[in-house]
Amino acid sequence: MRGLICTVAPRAGTADPVLELSGPFALFRHTRLYGRALGELVPLLAWCRRFRLRAECVARERRLILPLVTGDPIFPAAEPRRYDSxxxxxxxxxxxxxxxxxxxxxxxxxxxxxxxxxxxxxxxxxxxxxxxxxxxxxxxxxxxxxxxxxxxxxxxxxxxxxxxxxxxxxxxxxxxxxxxxxxxxxxxxxxxxxxxxxxx
The missing domain is CATH 3.40.1350 (Trna Endonuclease; Chain: A, domain 1)
Structure with a gap:
């Protein structure tokens, strides 16, 4: 998944799973490379029936939180492929x-x-x-x-x-x-x- 690490786990009290995405060295350094890879995934959310995104970002040495939920305006990516292969x-x-x-x-x-x-x-x-x-x-x-x-x-x-x-x-x-x-x-x-x- 674009060089990112993805873990998926059930969320207590709900049927909705939680996906956590990060770069392999995210604990040690924050890079634009990971930011761009994560950013490329955002337009894919437009194809999800329901979603809630919470992204922790560092921009100009400031730590920011970007929240997105179903219904927020997102420019959609091309429709995802139906099959992986x-x-x-x-x-x-x-x-x-x-x-x-x-x-x-x-x-x-x-x-x-x-x-x-x-x-x-x-x-x-x-x-x-x-x-x-x-x-x-x-x-x-x-x-x-x-x-x-x-x-x-x-x-x-x-x-x-x-x-x-x-x-x-x-x-x-x-x-x-x-x-x-x-x-x-x-x-x-x-x-x-x-x-x-x-x-x-």
Whole structure:
């Protein structure tokens, strides 16, 4: 996220999560680089249904607080991309074509995991049976450290309805995977038919 550190956690007494963004060296120095990176995110708020932003800024050696809330005038950025990658876009298109009785929800509600929140790539929801709902995460082209952290969070979440689609190049060992997760290995393209067989 533009070289910034992002942590997400539930907020006590509300269903709304809190995102905290900072630069990796923000504790030691405040730089224009971080300010610009953070500033680039503000126009994206115009695409959120609800938001509240509190930014701590340093301008000309003065510490200032910038508050923004839903309804404040913000010049909007271009509409955010619907998918993070072509891999995700292809999977969603293929699954919708093969499974007309299922809804494919991009970036569904967050899941609590070890004091933080994780955001699955998709939820698969059967249109005629609310109990048939699966979270799906595509573990693709990421660094080994990122994959290890992501899998640790999913282990902490203890989901009984999780499908992991794992790039064969990731070399994820069985002991690294969350207990009970269903796994689809892939190369270049997630096999939507294999996922459909798992969810029935």
């Amino acid at each position: 072509r891999l995700e876009e292809r999977f969603a298109r293929d699954f919708r074509r093969l499974a007309p009785d299922w809804d494919v929800v991009r970036e569904p509600e967050p899941v609590a995991a070890g004091g933080t929140l994780i955001f699955p790539d998709f939820a698969l929801q059967h249109r005629h049976d609310a109990a048939r709902r699966w979270f799906l995460e595509i573990v693709g082209f990421w660094t080994p450290d990122y994959v290890a952290r992501k899998l640790a969070l999913y282990r902490a979440a203890r989901l009984s309805n999780l499908i992991l689609c794992i790039d064969e190049d990731r070399n994820c060992a069985a002991e690294d995977l969350p207990s009970g997760a269903l796994v689809v290995r892939f190369r270049r393209r997630v096999d939507a038919a294999a996922v459909l067989r798992l969810v029935g």
